[in-house]
Amino acid sequence: MTDARFGLDRTATLGALALDGGGTLAAVEVAYETYGTLAPDASNAILICHALTGDQHVASTHPRTGKPGWWARMVGPGKPIDTDRWCVVASNVIGSCLGSSGPASGDPATGRPYAMAFPVITIRDMVRAQAMLLDHLGIGTLAAVVGGSMGGMQALSWAATFPDRVRACVTLASAARHSAQNIAFHEVGRQAIMADPNWANGNYYDGAAPTAGLAVARMAAHITYLSEAGLTAKFGRKLQARDTKTFGFDADFQVESYLRHQGLAFTDRFDANSYLYITRALDYFDLAEEHGGHLARAFAGSRTRFCLVSFDTDWLYPTSESRGIVHALNAAGAPASFVELKSPFGHDAFLLDSPELDRVMAGFLGAAA
Incomplete structure (x- = not known):
């Protein structure tokens, strides 16, 4: 059985x-x-x-x-x-x-x-x-x-x-x-989430989620998961789907587009409050x-x-x-x-x-x- x-x-x-x-x-x-x-x-x-x-x-x-x-x-x-x-x-x-x-x-x-x-x-x-x-x-x-x-x-x-x-x-x-450096990176991410007006002190479950803040938190963290050599080999300073710079604040560079994609994709599968709690658990670990x-x-x-x-x-x-x-x-x-x-x-x-x-x-x- x-x-x-x-x-x-x-x-x-x-x-x-x-x-x-x-x-x-x-x-x-x-x-x-x-x-x-x-x-x-x-x-x-x-x-x-x-x-x-x-x-x-x-x-x-x-x-x-x-x-x-x-x-x-x-x-x-x-x-x-x-x-x-x-x-x-x-x-x-x-x-x-x-x-x-x-x-x-x-x-x-x-x-x-x-x-x-x-x-x-x-x-x-x-x-x-x-x-x-x-x-x-x-x-x-x-x-x-x-x-x-x-x-x-x-x-x-x-x-x-x-x-x-x-x-x-x-x-x-x-x-x-x-380490202090790791705690610092996490605090940047937490502040990005809590600065999103949709966070609403964590009470967002009946409305819009703080996806913009969570996406920025993910972008900052994702950089720490990679290496400078790896980023250079994969992206360098290559432009994203264009031949010249726009002289604006769109994602001119491939690495910018990559990070934005990573951030937005993350918001589809993860809860912002959970991100706060788990990063705090990590920071407390000693x-x-x-x-x-x-x-x-x-x-x-x-x-x-x-x-x-x-x-x-x-x-x-x-x-x-x-x-x-x-x-x-x-x-x-x-x-x-x-x-x-x-x-x-x-x-x-x-x-x-x-x-x-x-x-x-x-x-x-x-x-x-």
Whole structure:
């Protein structure tokens, strides 16, 4: 008999979740998907954690955009995360807008969307909600938790918060805390959203959404995901569909047109309030701070195996951030592997075709059984 808990487009209604900020979500909903078959002893489960604007549609068609899942190249039969071997679980983080509890969800107290009454959440809150989901699925221990960018922060938080539930941890293009520069970029995006007159202090669900502000926020963030060399190679100073400059403020340059397209496309699939909440969760993330100011303490006594991957052109979470985590793991006596890969694509490299990353992933997970 098929277990209805497993498959695509699933939502679990879970219990109450106490939050780091002091509040409580009375009934957490988590939207998720699973790929592959869970072993009878539930020993082959891998949790994939998504980045800021990602979702649970890792290897399935996205219901809003119609595009393939954001990591379809990595997850599937015969792929580096082989669903013939592993049961992959991917959930939408709380605070987001693809089915999990977030500011667009209905507030049981009012029957209307929470909007800005939704409590501020942390990365660790997201991880605790994922742990509740795994309990619901009957998964006690993960063979591995895997994530890139914000997903990598969740993976590290998993290893620190539930060390006995994680046999292996893969962290790609990530960091153990948000830097001042990263916080600054996020604040620009948040201010763009809140300056949009349609934002209406977050109470826009019955009217026009603050799409202009959200598009600008996305444009600013998208620049940080790329590299200068990659932008130059792709766009340079080439003009967009014209032979001469207009001497106006239309998108004369191809890179301008590209960013405008990215911003507008983003508003079709993401909620502005969710962007505020998730960027705030990222800014609050500081794994060392959670453990008395010493990152090594987060991994003290850990039996989890770690694999960290950085990319040489990633200036959002540069290689120095990964090296700092490795040093802390070494100090804690935790087994750790680390590699810096070459890529012209900047931070987004972990999402794009990379045979070297494929080999690292398949090799590390091959020893995770």
